Amino acid sequence: MLGISEIFYSLQGEGEFIGTPSIFVRLGGCNLKCTGFGNRYEGSNIIGCDSIYAANAKFSKEWIFFQNSQELISSIQSFSTLKSDIVITGGEPTLQFKNPILLQSIAYFLKEGHRVCVESNGSIKFIFDEVLKELYFTLSVKLSNSAEPFEKRINIQAIQNIIDNAKSVVFKFVLNAQMCEDGSAIREIKDLLSKLKLKNNRVYLMPQGVSVAELDKNIEKIYPLCLQEGFSLTDRIHIRIWGDKRGV
């Protein structure tokens, strides 16, 4: 059984493959809460990230539970017959990296010639099945603005495992204006990167926010840091096009 919060076809809104038509497979469940991102789900009292309905198991009644890989493959194919990217996201998808339904589905789409990407917080160490070695990872390692304890959000061995074994790894850090101004953003990022054996992994800085006004305010403070440190800036174009709507 594999719990999935939602599947949808859209444009990749962030990072390395921004603008690419992609089918998003959002798995249910996360090992973090990230209350620091301060989003509420449709008036509920639960506070977390903008994917709180996937991250928090309290919403599991809304998830679809797939019983085998053929069901999942057919469901994914029903969103587009194009050879678009498949993006495995969450929640934290690596929690399911032993699940045969997920592994068999990934193997199928790789064989069909799709690029398969994963968005992970990088805090879970898992065994690299052969099929996982073909994936493009974006590691959105959480910084202090997530409000998660350091020991929960930073796992150097887990990140190094992914760098050493995956086909491609980039970092994407979510920043707000305050941490850019007080210097903590760059301090935390450099401290993390200094503990890793990198392979020329690209680093993206991304504005925190679920409205255009928030994105703009944070980008103003982020872009000078990109120029100063040689990091790349990424926007969140899905917010600009569709706002904070689910399923796009």
Ligand code: SF4
């Ligand atoms: S790690 Fe990602 S999905 Fe999990 S709670 Fe934090 S922001 Fe949300």
